[in-house]
Amino acid sequence: MAQLPVHDTLPTSSQDALEMFDERYLALRLLASPTTWADLLGEVHSSPSTSTKYPMAFLALKYLETLDEAGHFRTIGEKDCELQVVQYDDGVEMELLKLLTNSFTARRWMDAPAGLIQAESYLKSKSLATMLEANTATCGWDDLALFHDSHKANPKDTAAGTFDNKQATTKSVLDVTKIAEEVALMMAVTDENGDKLGVSPTAIGVPTEKYHGLVTLLKQDIIANSGGTASIRNPYADGTLKVVHMPELTDADDWFLFDENLIAKGAAPWVVAKLALPAPGFDALSMRRFDENSDHFKKTGKIAVSSRVFYGFKFLYPHAIRLVKGA
Numbered sequence: 001m002a003q004l005p006v007h008d009t010l011p012t013s014s015q016d017a018l019e020m021f022d023e024r025y026l027a028l029r030l031l032a033s034p035t036t037w038a039d040l041l042g043e044v045h046s047s048p049s050t051s052t053k054y055p056m057a058f059l060a061l062k063y064l065e066t067l068d069e070a071g072h073f074r075t076i077g078e079k080d081c082e083l084q085v086v087q088y089d090d091g092v093e094m095e096l097l098k099l100l101t102n103s104f105t106a107r108r109w110m111d112a113p114a115g116l117i118q119a120e121s122y123l124k125s126k127s128l129a130t131m132l133e134a135n136t137a138t139c140g141w142d143d144l145a146l147f148h149d150s151h152k153a154n155p156k157d158t159a160a161g162t163f164d165n166k167q168a169t170t171k172s173v174l175d176v177t178k179i180a181e182e183v184a185l186m187m188a189v190t191d192e193n194g195d196k197l198g199v200s201p202t203a204i205g206v207p208t209e210k211y212h213g214l215v216t217l218l219k220q221d222i223i224a225n226s227g228g229t230a231s232i233r234n235p236y237a238d239g240t241l242k243v244v245h246m247p248e249l250t251d252a253d254d255w256f257l258f259d260e261n262l263i264a265k266g267a268a269p270w271v272v273a274k275l276a277l278p279a280p281g282f283d284a285l286s287m288r289r290f291d292e293n294s295d296h297f298k299k300t301g302k303i304a305v306s307s308r309v310f311y312g313f314k315f316l317y318p319h320a321i322r323l324v325k326g327a
Contacts, residue, residue, distance in 0.1 A: 150164065290306070
């Protein structure tokens with residue numbers, strides 16, 4: 001393979017190499033960031049502070065017969081849940097001699113900005129996958145674990161009853177009858193008055209081990225049952241349920257149901273907040289550079305870039321998500 005001209009591929013100094021790195025990183029940041037299930041099935045935004053309080057409002061409106069012209073009025077109940085951001089970092093370093101003399105080394109250096117952006121995207125989905133599987137973090141709605149057997153329909157009114165969004169009995173996601181059972185159970189989630197909220201699952205989140213099998217299954221119009229003696233019509237062959245690949249999950253069997261329409265209306269199961277720093281990506285807090293004048297270079301002969309990002313993760317509402325223990 002013909003080599004590109006040296007002047008087109010090699011930096012001329014450590015400062016030149018760092019400037020090339022910055023230019024590539026900035027150009028990629030201006031493009032759309034990689035979108036994952038963490039972005040699509042929750043709320044992701046920037047935050048101006050290391051600590052953000054999210055107001056959880058409870059407004060249970062329901063028409064009642066007018067018995068007095070004064071009418072009925074309901075008080076909006078509110079509480080706050082707090083999210084703290086945490087610092088994460090990664091970086092790249094490269095021997096300056098090789099960087100200035102080897103075009104392949106220079107190419108690897110210029111690939112690093114894209115790698116940092118991809119790693120930041122992975123941080124969001126991996127962190128949420130870990131939280132979902134641990135199920136120890138509480139949700140802002142009622143301060144219970146996100147997946148619970150007795151979520152409060154109205155945290156300000158215990159008379160409204162409870163609902164659940166967790167199935168502890170193992171069920172295989174590769175069985176449409178089991179999927180239908182869980183869809184029906186999720187549709188029973190109640191609102192602040194204790195009435196059915198109108199939840200209608202639109203997506204199934206699964207780990208890698210179940211993804212292709214489920215996609216294939218849900219495309220079939222007729223499905224043979226496990227005993228092989230009869231067949232059933234697939235109620236989801238029309239695409240009613242979208243299959244979402246969640247590769248960061250470590251459990252090969254558990255699966256999740258989501259109502260994307262309810263999430264879009266504000267009932268997000270989680271929020272991801274990124275601290276918005278001045279001059280994003282290029283101030284002293286978020287991007288640190290080590291040229292030949294740095295102690296790092298003097299000790300190693302390498303120039304380096306260290307990237308810092310600040311993220312916080314919090315569960316919010318349990319209504320639009322359901323966990324099913326798989327088999």
